[in-house]
Amino acid sequence: MQEEDFVTIRLSVNGEIHRLVVEPRRLLADVLRDDLGYTGTNLGCEHGACGSCTVLVDGQSVRSCLMFAVQANGLEIMTVEGLAQDGEMHPLQQAFWEKQGLQCGFCTPGFLMTAYELLQRNPNPSEEEIRDALSGNICRCTGYQHIIEAVQSAAQTMAESVSVSSGTGA
């Protein structure tokens, strides 16, 4: 392979900056997993049908198997590893655990990132809106009921913590 077949890119993943040299044909999902070690992002179908590899790019959910890493040059990526803060699970993760929104867990990172985007955009979604948002993610273990309950529960927890932290204390 020749030198010009490679491109130098800069990726910000969960706030950490990485500089690396990649072939343009490398998928963002593979670079995240194989080059940078963010193995929380799972690859199910590799053609955009299953939603397992969903990550956020500049705040928007995307299939990382349908984007080349070079296209994310200079952009902010958030993977499932970016959800927990200081060893504390994110309310979504906590809710998936409590409501049994997972069994094998393979699809879970994709569900979490898709649900995270939904709650950022719409903190109090209806069940129908949750179903619509999650319609592109496939789970082959649990059925979807517990996953939807988990998202509803997380939305409630997040709303409560916002009202506590913004309360006047009066």
Add this chain to the structure above:
Amino acid sequence: MKPPKFRYFAPKSVGEALALLEEHAAEARVLAGGQSLVPLMNMRLVHPEVLIDINGISELSFIEAMSDGLAIGALTRDAKLVADKHVAKGLSVLNEAAHFVGHPAIRNRSTVGGSIAHADPAAELPAVMVALNAEMVARSRTSSRTITANDFFKGYLTTDLKDGEMLTEVRIPGLPARSGSTFVEFARREGDYALAGAAAVVTLHENGTIADARLGLCSVGPAPVRPHDAEALLRGQRPGDETWAAAANSVISVINEPLSDIHGSADYRRHLAGVLTKQALAVATERAERNR
């Protein structure tokens, strides 16, 4: 499931992209949202030697009201079209059809121009463009031309675009008062390719009869179907179930090459096309009545 090697260019302007397209002509593909092209590359069904990534060309992303309609840039994301308010005036068919494209994470990337230039027979927007009498703006380094939707879609994944040409913009003529539009489709699961879909655009006379009705169907042939006979039959008629049934029968009679696969037989798709035609005409007419 890894794409084969290609040379990658990320031009920052339309001019730069068109120069690259001219230089590499037949071996190049334009990468817009990549939600159809990248899966095909992952499966190695498509292996362009050169990929021209237009995602950095911000001048191609816009939805603009013109004096006589609407202009949509080729790189406009479907997620933006779903939510856009400009579009609402009589053209709700655009918001609705865009919402049927894949899922939220797909629509964050997928583009209006990409769907049209890819010309998948199951895609929603090509059928909508046909019903709206839209014009496609195709540019090469040395020329620019507009192509009507009817002439643009040639067949299965085939358009009138020539080597060196890129779809840059879609122009949608404005609708007169008393017009309404909609898009309906049926798929086995939300976000799947539709077994059939129908766009309808209806304009009413002041006395409530149909001044003009246009239809575009997807997933029932190698290219979007524009049933001119059904449209002619609707003009001058009074809206209602009998009128819709007559139009649906006419639609069914011109669908002679429906797809047939494990999800639905040709007969079933033909039947669905009739049902969806009736639904779409009824909804579009109801909206036209409200847009007085």
